[in-house]
Amino acid sequence: MNDFDEATLQRIQKLGVSHIWFTGIIRHASQTDYSAYGIPKQHSAVVKGKAGSPYAITDYYDVAPDLAVNVERRMDEFKALVKRVHQCGMKVIIDFVPNHVARQYLSVAKPNGVVDLGAEDDKNLHFSANNNFYYCWGKPFEPSFSLADSAGNIYHEQPAKATGNDRFDNHPGINDWYETVKLNYGIDYCDAGGRSEHFSPVPNTWKKMVDILLFWAETGVDGFRCDMVEMVPTAFWKYATAILKDNYPQTIVIGEVYDPSQYRTYVQSGFDYLYDKVGMYDCLKSVVRQECNASAITYQWQSLDDIGQHMLYFLENHDEQRIASSFFCGDAQRAIPALIVSALLQGNPMLIYAGQEFGEPGMDNEGFSGVDGRTTIFDYWTVGTIYRGYFHRDQLSVNENDIYAQYQHILRIAKGERAVGEGLFFDLMYVNPLSHKFNPTKHFAFLRKWQDELLLVVVNFSGDTDNVQVNIPGHAFDYLQLPEGRFAAIDLLTGETTIERVQRDGCFPMTLNPYSGRIYKLKTKMKDDELLPCLHNKDEFPPAHTAEHLLNQVMVRMFDCDRSTNAHVERKKSKISYILDRKPSRQDEKEIEQRMNELIEEDLPVTYELVDRYDLPEGIDLSRVPDDYSNMVRIVRIGDFDTCPCIGKHVRSTAQIGKFVMLGTNWDEETRTFRVRFKLV
Template sequence: MAQQKIIIYQIFTRLFGNRTNVCKQNGTIAENGCGKMNFFSDEVLQQIRAKGITHVWYTGIIRHASMTDYSSFGIPRQHPAVVKGRAGSPYAITDYYDVDPDLAEDVNKRSAEFDALVERTHKANMKVIIDFVPNHVARQYHSVVKPEGIVDLGATDNQSMGFSSDNNFYYNVGQQFSPSIDLYAGESEPYTEYPAKATGNDHFDAYPGKNDWYETVKLNYGVDYCDAGGRSEHFSPVPNTWQKMLDILLFWAARGVDGFRCDMAEMVPTAFWSWAIAKVKTINPGILFIAEVYNPMDYRHYVAAGFDYLYDKVGMYDTMRSIICDGCPTSKITTAWQWVDDINEHMLYFLENHDEQRIASNYFAGDAFRAYPALVANVLMRKNPFMVYAGQEYGERGMDEEGFSGCDGRTTIFDYWTVPSLYRAFVSKESTDEERELSRLYSEVLNIANAEKAVSEGDFFDLMYVNEHIAERQYAFLRKANNELLFVVANFDGAKASLTVNIPDHAFTFLHIPRKDVVATDLLSGTNVAVHFGSTTSVNVDVDAYKCVILKMQLSMETEEIFNAHNKEEYPPAHTAEHLLNQTMVRMFGCARSSNAHIERKKSKISFILDHKPSRKEEKEIEVRMNELIEEDLPVKYEVVDRNHIPDDISIDRLPEDASENLRIVRIGDYDACPCIGKHVRSTSQIGKFVMLGTNWDEMKHSFRIRFKII
């Protein structure tokens, strides 16, 4: 089965399907209404799938603090002093095992309604992601539907200890909770808490301010933040909170959830994530974990801990926003992806989410169409996933003053409200012409990402280093898989651009592009364009203001052209070492040869699919064995055979379908033999010394990447 480009659609469930269009500031649920899980019918879900969506993140599913009184249904009432907004924040969880009653048509059947939503979403060929909020809970957390045998958070805490690895919370012993807020909030009795628990945003005293996460309580994972000797970790034996949070993850995974977006994952120790994710994936290997992280220096720690994807906020998002709003040069896109290139497949790109301002708001671009080039670039440039926030594709402005949220360019997460563009698109069916056009553009690009193998599986080549003349307002790159090549130019400028985009020799080498003239089709306009790779190394294109060109080319890879044009001979020592390393890995680990290698003069990368993560001893053994083979001075020889006379020891499983009748076999002594058209050294002693620069392990894919250089 072909690899699929992941496109996540974030839905703020409470708002999406709200059929009530009253929008009274600070309105109650009775006044303003609320979206329901049942709104997502087969028809609505098919509409979403038709946009090119593969995964739906239903935000706010788990029961959280709210001012709405559901005590008649056995649900504890929350004191309004520790609830933000009438609807409350979906990140102030009151019961990890319950479904938010606001979202149910029948409160008593809220759990069954969620199960039905999961089933319908799967039926529509999409997967389900929900929030996992591991760092903090609501002040009045209490589970009323926890499974038998589960002990509630904090139920067995020793509140006379500020910190204990057996406690679920941190305590300010002998202190009353005294934040700088109104503790009455209209009630006859104030909210009281003694001893005061630490606040969710790592506020370890009894006096949080109104800008703190005062409505939440920090969970204790065995880290003593107030140790006299500095922060200390107490992870053995396993802290009580670890097991309770693992139970919660397993509970929702068993309900059919396909992934978790982990709120503020970087505020929870990576040791917990390594432990918990491994245990969940042992039972459900395909489940996804997405981390909300903001410190780029810690990204690789969270990948190593088992996360499949990380927010690329302080990188690609900030860069794209700066290009759109501030005139930052488009060459900075190159800097953004290069910063995390070794973990790029783990980065989640986005232009909106519930924390960020809407593109069309007065605080961002003011016009959603201005971000269209950023959409095309982010969706098509790499294999990693992309996320759309519901309403983004209609140009939702987020300029309402809903209540607690205020007018800040964001769609509220605290209030009962209706999102105007979504109401017009899914309820009244009265979208404006501009909304329909923007939605069409989004669907077009997202479906291209779904359909084109060059996007989901192909190699990426950034063209900006040889195109400084467009590095202010345009961005150009190539994607290629097998014989299909995509040439993409995004114009971030408000004026039409007539461009000559250079294609460097290295692109022809790296992507194995034949030097020949081809006819390309613009996937957006349907027009045909002649591309003269046979006589030039540039492409001429006209790109309208805030628009893009996506040229698709079918390349014929005939034998003579490959032999004459293929430039893997650029650095024969590294290419010969690639052959040796492939065979060494096959013999040591019983794996297949690599299908993902980037071999270059300065440093090279190559990946293998293994049944386990190699130990440090095994990694060292790879390097030792490689240098032993080099020192043996094995001869490197060639032979050309036709398809009817392929030697028994040669596999042609990975040859492209249109490979030539004659094949060139490269033999390195009696150690390795495989079809190859590149240039090699005459014997292995000419390689030099093989040095491993580092490795990366992708637990989900069992992919082991080796970085090496030849000295």
């Protein structure tokens, strides 16, 4: 937990993240012996992997000791982590596992007055509404595999408890959730009628589990990702979420649900968001793998349109295969169009699974789970991309840096553009059938609108470079209250600008690169038949040109000077001149180089916007812009560090610049000119 220091959390926040879901916080069964700290040792025969499953809870009131530096102060470390996350402007989600616990569940950290799960059960009954577990009365636990550990010690359980995946006999198989036991919420699964509910009076398990939710909410947790909620009755969720939100109104509750026919029931039961796995995830995966048409995305959002704001989109999580694995599509770039769709389609949230933003392949043979395209949750293992991305960023490959920059760019657009967070949505697929201008098997297009800001989003799920024309129907103009006219548009992904006539049933032309997309932003109040941005055809080297922006701002801040007066920025080496009040010292020169590389390491995003030259953001200087420059000005921002008008080419984020190396300097005393020579490695 302490590895999530302020710098790491700020990096996550800069990716565009609002909440962090920390998995495995609550203590679960593992094969590591922490008995010296008063933690009961677990029998290895009923633990999956060395590290164990984080969904086989052994103490609902404790923190996993593996995650602590000081095991005895593990809860304090967790509370400190929550505080740091909040200080960095984000919120904390943790798992709540309601359906099952580890076979050797025993709380040693429960508050005074709390009675442990199962402590007062009548083990002579298969079912009782007062019991916390189900029992195979008179029968020992006898699974289809050995219960001996490496020393020959046998695990004993008498009577056997029902297994977590609804196995109510005493002999689960190796593919069952044999390491867990099912919690009893007042449903008799094996009575004469097959299943009966006993919810009045309120079952004991309900009260115990609500107390657990309230305990963690009191630590400062902002929400819960609830595991396998379909295996717990909806009556409990309605009861529990009402009490939780009555005490902690801002708490969000996320449900892992796989049956779309029950989605609305769970929303009505108090869930803020539900996994959209059997729906949008399955659809997008199939589109990425070219197993179905991109137009199928329309059906997925339409089928849940009334509860769309409650759906949680994702392309990876701990249960699913990594995008870059050979089990999915083998290349993280191929899913960038799906990322754009997931992040921008509607106003609902989306989940990024750690490592996804670097293109983690998940093809390691970690141990218990083997090579399955997933990142293990059962073993002690280092995930290479995460380790490099957060501890040795200089070791990330060019491809890993590029994937990260694209994720950061897209997620920051999703978080920062009000048309995404608050705006209207219009699907364009019904007016763009298969033609030489558009191919709905691989192209997908939609609009987002907020006040006078319009986003036209078009993606290409294929490896082809395609010239397309996207039709915008009259109905979109009526629904979104769009004016017709000629508008300047900027692609928020690349900074490229264009002028297009936007009219009813007209077409918007563009070129789509392979496995990518366009996010054109138009401000519909800015229209003028003479709007032509000042474009040029210089073959610029984007890393060096972006470094020029950084160096200009570094010099302005260090020497209170103007931006460069003369610059020759090239691929091999560059030269830039400044007018200064004094000659910089050797220490100054070292500080320039150090500050430049610190900014590069911060991985600041490069973003763009078009603004009216007579309504510029504060601090923008147009004195060096030609008088015949258009009324529309392209503003380039590098994080919060530098903002200036520019029409050049840039990298997506500063980490793509490379290392800044000063080759030398010259000082002209007569003209007070300081010339910097540098290269990028």
